[in-house]
Amino acid sequence: xxxxxxxxxxxxxxxxxxxxxxxxxxxxxxxxxxxxxxxxxxxxxxxxxxxxxxxxxxxxxxxxxxxxxxxxxxxxxxxxxxxxxxxxxxxxxxxxxxxxxxxxxxxxxxxxxxxxxxxxxxxxxxxxxxxxxxxxxxxxxxxxxxxxxxxxxxxxxxxxxxxxxxxxxxxxxxxxxxxxxxxxxxxxxxxxxxxxxxxxxxxxxxxxxxxxxxxxxxxxxxxxxxxxxxxxxxxxxxxxxxxxxxxxxxxxxxxxxxxxxxxxxxxxxxxxxxxxxxxxxxxxxxxxxxx
Amino acid sequence: xxxxxxxxxxxxxxxxxxxxxxxxxxxxxxxxxxxxxxxxxxxxxxxxxxxxxxxxxxxxxxxxxxxxxxxxxxxxxxxxxxxxxxxxxxxxxxxxxxxxxxxxxxxxxxxxxxxxxxxxxxxxxxxxxxxxxxxxxxxxxxxxxxxxxxxxxxxxxxxxxxxxxxxxxxxxxxxxxxxxxxxxxxxxxxxxxxxxxxxxxxxxxxxxxxxxxxxxxxxxxxxxxxxxxxxxxxxxxxxxxxxxxxxxxxxxxxxxxxxxxxxxxxxxxxxxxxxxxxxxxxxxxxxxxxxxxxxxxxxxxxxxxxxxxxxxxxxxxxxxxxxxxxxxxxxxxxxxxxxxxxxxxxxxxxxxxxxxxxxxxxxxxxxxxxxxxxxxxxxxxxxxxxxxxxxxxxxxxxxxxxxxxxxxxxxxxxxxxxxxxxxxxxxxxxxxxxxxxxxxxxxxxxxxxxxxxxxxxxxxxxxxxxxxxxxxxxxxxxxxxxxxxxxxxxxxxxxxxxxxxxxxxxxxxxxxxxxxxxxxxxxxxxxxxxxxxxxxxxxxxxxxxxxxxxxxxxxxxxxxxxxxxxxxxxxxxxxxxxxxxxxxxxxxxxxxxxxxxxxxxxxxxxxxxxxxxxxxxxxxxx
Numbered sequence: 014x015x016x017x018x019x020x021x022x023x024x025x026x027x028x029x030x031x032x033x034x035x036x037x038x039x040x041x042x043x044x045x046x047x048x049x050x051x052x053x054x055x056x057x058x059x060x061x062x063x064x065x066x067x068x069x070x071x072x073x074x075x076x077x078x079x080x081x082x083x084x085x086x087x088x089x090x091x092x093x094x095x096x097x098x099x100x101x102x103x104x105x106x107x108x109x110x111x112x113x114x115x116x117x118x119x120x121x122x123x124x125x126x127x128x129x130x131x132x133x134x135x136x137x138x139x140x141x142x143x144x145x146x147x148x149x150x151x152x153x154x155x156x157x158x159x160x161x162x163x164x165x166x167x168x169x170x171x172x173x174x175x176x177x178x179x180x181x182x183x184x185x186x187x188x189x190x191x192x193x194x195x196x197x198x199x200x201x202x203x204x205x206x207x208x209x210x211x212x213x214x215x216x217x218x219x220x221x222x223x224x225x226x227x228x229x230x231x232x233x234x235x236x237x238x239x240x241x242x243x244x245x246x247x248x249x250x251x252x253x254x255x256x257x258x259x260x261x262x263x264x265x266x267x268x269x270x271x272x273x274x275x276x277x278x279x280x281x282x283x284x285x286x287x288x289x290x291x292x293x294x295x296x297x298x299x300x301x302x303x304x
Numbered sequence: 305x306x307x308x309x310x311x312x313x314x315x316x317x318x319x320x321x322x323x324x325x326x327x328x329x330x331x332x333x334x335x336x337x338x339x340x341x342x343x344x345x346x347x348x349x350x351x352x353x354x355x356x357x358x359x360x361x362x363x364x365x366x367x368x369x370x371x372x373x374x375x376x377x378x379x380x381x382x383x384x385x386x387x388x389x390x391x392x393x394x395x396x397x398x399x400x401x402x403x404x405x406x407x408x409x410x411x412x413x414x415x416x417x418x419x420x421x422x423x424x425x426x427x428x429x430x431x432x433x434x435x436x437x438x439x440x441x442x443x444x445x446x447x448x449x450x451x452x453x454x455x456x457x458x459x460x461x462x463x464x465x466x467x468x469x470x471x472x473x474x475x476x477x478x479x480x481x482x483x484x485x486x487x488x489x490x491x492x493x494x495x496x497x498x499x500x501x502x503x504x505x506x507x508x509x510x511x512x513x514x515x516x517x518x519x520x521x522x523x524x525x526x527x528x529x530x531x532x533x534x535x536x537x538x539x540x541x542x543x544x545x546x547x548x549x550x551x552x553x554x555x556x557x558x559x560x561x562x563x564x565x566x567x568x569x570x571x572x573x574x575x576x577x578x579x580x581x582x583x584x585x586x587x588x589x590x591x592x593x594x595x596x597x598x599x600x601x602x603x604x605x606x607x608x609x610x611x612x613x614x615x616x617x618x619x620x621x622x623x624x625x626x627x628x629x630x631x632x633x634x635x636x637x638x639x640x641x642x643x644x645x646x647x648x649x650x651x652x653x654x655x656x657x658x659x660x661x662x663x664x665x666x667x668x669x670x671x672x673x674x675x676x677x678x679x680x681x682x683x684x685x686x687x688x689x690x691x692x693x694x695x696x697x698x699x700x701x702x703x704x705x706x707x708x709x710x711x712x713x714x715x716x717x718x719x720x721x722x723x724x725x726x727x728x729x730x731x732x733x734x735x736x737x738x739x740x741x742x743x744x745x746x747x748x749x750x751x752x753x754x755x756x757x758x759x760x761x762x763x764x765x766x767x768x769x770x771x772x773x774x775x776x777x778x779x780x781x782x783x784x785x786x787x788x789x790x791x792x793x794x795x796x797x798x799x800x801x802x803x804x805x806x807x808x809x810x811x812x813x814x815x816x817x818x819x820x821x822x823x824x825x826x827x828x829x830x831x832x833x834x835x836x837x838x839x840x841x842x843x844x845x846x847x848x849x850x851x852x853x854x855x856x857x858x859x860x861x862x863x864x865x866x867x868x869x870x871x872x873x874x875x876x877x878x879x880x881x882x883x884x885x886x887x888x889x890x891x892x893x894x895x896x897x898x899x900x901x902x903x904x905x906x907x908x909x910x911x912x913x914x915x916x917x918x919x920x921x922x923x924x925x926x
Contacts, residue, residue: 063834064805076502102504110502118495122517131513132503170686180499199685200861204905204916211913226835229907233916252912270839272864273908276887279867286839 021051022089022188022220023075029083030067030074041082044070046244048084052188055214057221059235059252061228061267067244068224072190075222076110077101089187102135109181113193115173119165125151125176126161132183150179153216154209171202178209188220195230207234228271232256240264262293335596342592348585352578356402363396367552376568388560388571397552398574404553405535406582408469412534413527415473420480421523425511427481428488435485442478450475454541463548465538472537476530483526487519521597528590532583539579554579635731636721643716646823646855647697648673650722653709654692654701663708666692668879670710676822677853681870681887683860683902689879690859694825696720697857698742699732715739715822737768741816743826747808747833751800757811758796761818768819783814788844806837810844817848823855830865842868863906867891875899 028048031041045067052058062068073079075086077096086094088108096104109132112118119128126147133143148158154175165173174194181189191210195203211234213219225231231238232252239249240261248261259265269286273279336342355362364382371391379386385394427435450472457471491497492515500510535554541547542555549556554575561572642648652670655663667689674680684690695701697712699719707727712720719732732740744750751760758780765776777796784792787810800808809829816824829845830838846869849856858869866873866887873891874884875898883896894900905916 063836073498076498078498078501098504098506101501105502105504108502110499112495112499114495118499120496120514120517123513131500131505135504135509177499180503200863201685201901201905201917204907207907208915208917211915227907228835233907233910233912235912266836270836271908272839272842272862272868274863274867274891274903274906276867276891279864283839283843283868 020090021053022056023050023052023222024087025050025071025075025084026087027084028071028074028081028086030070030079031082032080044079044244045074048246050239050246050249052220052222054187055218055220056237057214057223057235059231059238060222060224060241061226061231061238062241063226063267066241068226068241069192070244071241072110072192072222072224076108076190077104105132105186106136106184107187109184109186109189111174111177111181111189111191111194113196115170115177115197116165118177119173121165124162124164125156125168128165128176129161129180129183132180136184146183150183153182153213154179169202171198171206174198174202174206175209178206178213182213182217182219185217186219188222190222190224192224193226194223196225196227203230210234228256228267240267262296265289266293332593332596336592339592339595341588342596345585345588345592348581349589352402352406352582352585355399356406359399359403363393363399365393365396367397367400368392368550369396376564376571385574386568386570388557388568389564392552394557394571394574397557398554398578400552401554401557401575402578402582404465404551405538405555405579408465408538408553409531409534411466412469412473412476412538413530415470416477416480416530417523417527418477419474420477421484421519423477424481424484425488425515425519428485429492429507429511429515431489431492438481442481445475446478448475450537454537455546458541458546463546465542465548465551465553468541469534469538472534476533479530480523480526483522484519487522488515491515491518521593525590525594528586528593532586535579535583535586539575635718635728638713638716638718642673642713644675645673645713646676646678646715647857648713649693649697649710650712651710652693652696652712652720653707654689654696655706655708656702656704657706663706665708666879667696670876670879670881672874672881672884674823674855674857676855677849678872679849679856679858679870681858681860681866681873682876683863683866683873684876685861685902687878688876690876691827692879693876694827694857694859696727698740698825699727699729699736700742701727737764737821738819739821740823740825741819741821743809743812743816743824743829745828745831747805747812748800750812751808753800755799756796757798757800757803761796761811761815764815765818779818780814783818784811786817786848787811787814788840789814804837806833806841809833809837809841813841813844813848817852817854820852821854823857824849825857825859827859828861829858831860831862838865845869863891863903864908875902 025048028045029043030045031043033041048071050058050071060068060071070079074081075088075093077093081094084094085092088104093100093104126144129147129150130140130143133146138146147161151158151160156172156175156179160168160176165176168176174197177194194210195206198206207230210221210223214221221234223231223234235252237250238252238255239246240255240259240263241247242261242263248255248259248264255264256268259268266286266289269282269289273282336346364384369392371387373391374383374387375389375391377383377387377391383393383395385398387393388397423438427438453475454468454471457467461467497510497514500514505513538547539553539555539558542553543559543562545559547553547556557575558572558579561568561575565572638648650671652667653665654667655665658664670689670693672680682690682693692701692705696705696707697714697719701707706725707720708725710720711718711722711724712727714735717731719735720727751757758777761780761783762773762776765771765779766773769776771779781792781796784795789795789807789810795803795807795811803811813829826845830841833841842865845856848854856869858865860866870887872885873887875882875890875894875896877898882898883890883894890899891903894903907916910916
C-alpha cells in the first residue's frame with residue numbers, strides 16, 4: 014500500500030496529554046508523551062498496547078475528548094489540536110468514532126433510526142433524505158431495514174456494533190477512530206465485524222485508527238502498527254514486521270505472550286517466551302551493572 | 305371520559321407533560337394498566353381530577369353560599385352530604401376544595417421542577433463552579449425549617465394558597481435538583497454522549513436528547529410523591545387556620561369539621577377521606593410507575609413453583625416435593641464404576657422459571673467428567689451456558705435457578721442427586737472452600753475493598769482448616785510467595801486497591817489453593833488481564849496444578865488459553881455440549897461444524913486483511 018507518499022490525512026506531532034490532578038497543587042497526570050503518528054488516506058494504523066498504556070487516550074485526543082497540553086494534531090491540512098465545538102461540528106463530517114462497548118455507546122432510549130439520523134441532522138440534512146441515507150447505511154452494515162424502529166436493547170452485541178459502525182459511516186468520513194471495537198464481541202462475531210471493517214474500507218477508502226490490545230486483531234486489519242507502552246510509542250512500522258519480528262523488548266514480550274490455538278505450538282511459544290524473558294532480564298541486569 | 309384519560313393520567317406531572325408521551329413507552333403504559341394498583345390509582349386520580357374540573361357544573365351551590373336556617377344538617381336530597389356550621393353545602397365545598405387543592409399541588413410541583421430540574425441538569429452535566437455554588441444553595445434551602453418559613457411568608461404576604469405553594473415549591477426543589485444531578489452524573493461520561501459530542505451536537509441538544517431521557521422516569525415518580533406531600537402541607541397550614549378563609553379547601557373544611565367534631569363527625573370525615581384518597585392514589589401511582597419501569601426484575605422474585613406443577617420438566621417424572629428437601633438419609637449412592645472420577649456431570653439441565661410459567665433452559669443435557677490432576681476446558685461464546693455449568697458444580701446458581709435434569713457427583717457422592725431440583729447447599733457447603741474452590745473472572749471485584757489482602761486470606765483458612773491465626777498467617781505468606789509475589793509481606797498488608805489486576809488475580813489463586821482443594825473451577829481467570837499478565841497467570845496455574853495434582857475446570861472463550869493449559873476440551877453452544885475430547889483432537893480435527901466455525905474465526909495464522917467468514921457460512925447477521 015502506498016501510505017505516506019502524498020500528504021497524510023492525519024498527522025500527530027509531539028502530542029502531550031495531561032490530566033489535571035485531583036489533589037491541590039499536585040503535578041498533573043501525564044497520559045501521553047511525545048506522540049508522533051501519521052495516517053494516510055485509505056490506510057489503517059493499528060495501535061496496540063496494554064491497559065493504561067494510553068492508546069485509548071490518543072484516540073480521544075484526536076476526537077477532542079481529551080485535553081491536548083502540547084504538540085499538534087493536523088487533520089486534512091488543518092490544525093485541530095484545540096478545535097472549538099463549531100469546528101468539531103464541521104469536522105465530524107470527516108472524523109468519526111466507533112467505541113469499544115456496544116452496550117453503552119448507543120443511547121438505550123432512542124430508536125436505531127434516530128441514532129443513525131442524528132449526525133445527519135446535525136449537518137442540516139432534510140428528514141426525508143436522512144431516512145433514505147439511514148436505510149442505505151443499514152444495508153451497508155448488513156442489518157435488516159426494519160431495524161429503524163427498534164431499540165438498541167433488541168439487538169445482540171455484534172448487531173449493536175454494526176449500528177455503531179453505521180453511525181460512524183453516516184457522513185462518509187475520511188477517518189474513523191475505532192477504540193477496541195471488537196474486544197467485547199464473541200470470537201465468531203468478531204470475525205464478521207472485522208470482515209465488515211475491511212469491506213467498508215475497500216468500498217469507501219476510509220482510513221482507520223484501530224486501537225486494540227490484541228496483537229492478532231491489529232495484525233489482521235492494519236497496514237502499519239504502532240505499539241504503545243506507558244504513554245509512549247515504543248515502536249511503529251509496517252504491520253507484518255512489527256507483529257512478526259518486533260524490535261522493542263515490550264513488543265517481543267507481547268507477541269510471545271498471546272497464546273496460539275495448538276497445544277504443541279503453544280508449548281514451543283511458551284518456551285520461547287521464557288527464554289526471551291530470561292534474556293531480557295540478563296540484559297537488564299547487565300545494563301544495571303554497566304550504569 | 306375516554307378522551308381525558310391522557311391528560312388526567314398525567315396530571316401529577318406539570319411541566320413535563322410534553323415529554324411524558326415518549327417516556328412512558330407504550331410497553332410501560334401497558335404494564336401500568338396491567339397492574340391492579342396502577343389502575344386503582346389512575347381511576348382515583350382521574351375521578352378526582354374530573355370532579356375538580358367540572359366542579360362548577362356538578363356543585364349545586366356556590367362554595368360560600370350559606371343557608372343560616374339549615375346549619376349542621378344531615379344529608380338530604382338538597383344537601384347531598386349535609387351542611388356545615390354556617391349552613392354551607394358540604395358536597396359543593398368538597399368539589400371546589402378539590403379544585404383548589406389539586407391545582408395548588410400542581411403549582412407546587414411545577415415550581416419545584418421548574419427550579420430543580422434545569423439546575424440539576426446543568427450542575428450534573430457541566431459540574432465545576434455552577435455545581436459547587438448550587439450545592440451550597442441547596443444545602444441552605446434544605447437546612448431551613450420549612451414550616452417556619454411558610455408561616456413567615458404568610459405573615460409577610462397574607463393568606464394566599466398560591467404564594468404558600470410557590471414558597472413550598474422552592475423549598476422542596478432541592479429534592480429534584482439532587483435527583484436530576486445524580487442521574488445526569490451517571491450518564492455524563494457514557495459513550496453515547498461522547499459519540500454525540502463527536503457528531504458535533506451542541507450541549508443543549510445533547511442534554512435534551514441524550515441526558516433528559518434518564519431523568520424523566522425518576523422525575524415522574526418523584527412528582528407523584530411530592531404532589532401528595534404538597535397536599536398534606538397545604539391542608540395542614542389551613543387546618544391551623546393560616547389559609548384564606550374565603551376559599552373552600554379541604555384543609556379549611558377539616559378545620560371546620562374539627563371544631564364541630566362532637567356535633568357532626570361526618571364534617572371531619574369527608575375532607576379527610578378526600579385527602580386520604582388523593583394522596584393514597586398519588587403514592588400508589590408512583591409505585592405502579594416504578595414497578596412498570598422495573599418489570600424485568602419482577603419475574604425473578606416470583607414465588608418458586610412446586611416441582612409437581614412444572615409443565616416443562618416433563619422430561620422425566622418429577623420427584624415429589626418431599627424428596628426435594630435436602631435430607632441426610634436418602635442421598636442415593638452414585639453409579640458403581642464412576643466413583644473414581646473427581647467430578648462427574650450427567651445429563652445436567654439448568655433452567656430459569658419465566659413469568660409465563662415455562663422454564664428457560666440455559667444448560668441442556670450436559671455430561672462430562674474430570675479426574676484428579678486433569679484440566680478440562682469448557683469453551684463457548686457468551687450465552688453458551690459454560691458459566692452456568694461451572695456454577696452448578698459450585699452450587700452457586702442464583703436462587704431462582706432450577707436443576708431440571710441430571711446429576712452432579714463429586715468424589716464419589718452426589719452433590720445433586722438424580723431427581724433433585726436444587727443443589728444441596730448442605731452437602732456443598734462442606735465441600736466448597738475445602739475440596740472445591742473457585743477463581744473468578746474479575747479479580748478486583750472479588751476482593752473486598754474494606755479488608756486487607758492478608759485478612760481475606762487468613763480468615764477462610766482459620767475457619768475451614770481450623771488452624772490458629774498465626775499459623776494461617778505463615779501459610780498465607782508462603783502461598784503469596786508460591787504464586788510469584790515478590791514482596792509477600794507488603795502484599796499481605798495491602799488493601800485490594802493498592803495492587804494491580806494481575807497481582808489481585810495471583811492473590812485470588814493463592815486463596816483458591818489455600819485450603820488444598822481437589823478441584824479448582826476457574827471462570828475466565830485471565831479474560832480481564834493484559835496479554836502479558838495472562839501469560840504469567842497461565843504459567844502459574846499450570847505450575848500449581850502439576851505440583852498439587854488438582855483437577856481443574858477452566859471456563860474460557862479463548863482457544864489459545866485452552867491450548868496452553870487443558871488436557872481435554874468440551875465445546876458448548878446454546879446450553880448444549882457440542883463436542884468433547886482430548887485437546888489435540890478437538891483443536892486439530894474438530895468434527896462438529898460449530899467447533900470448526902469457532903476455530904476458523906481465530907485470527908492466528910490467517911492472511912492479514914483476508915475475509916474471515918466465507919459468505920456461504922454467514923449466519924443471519926451476528
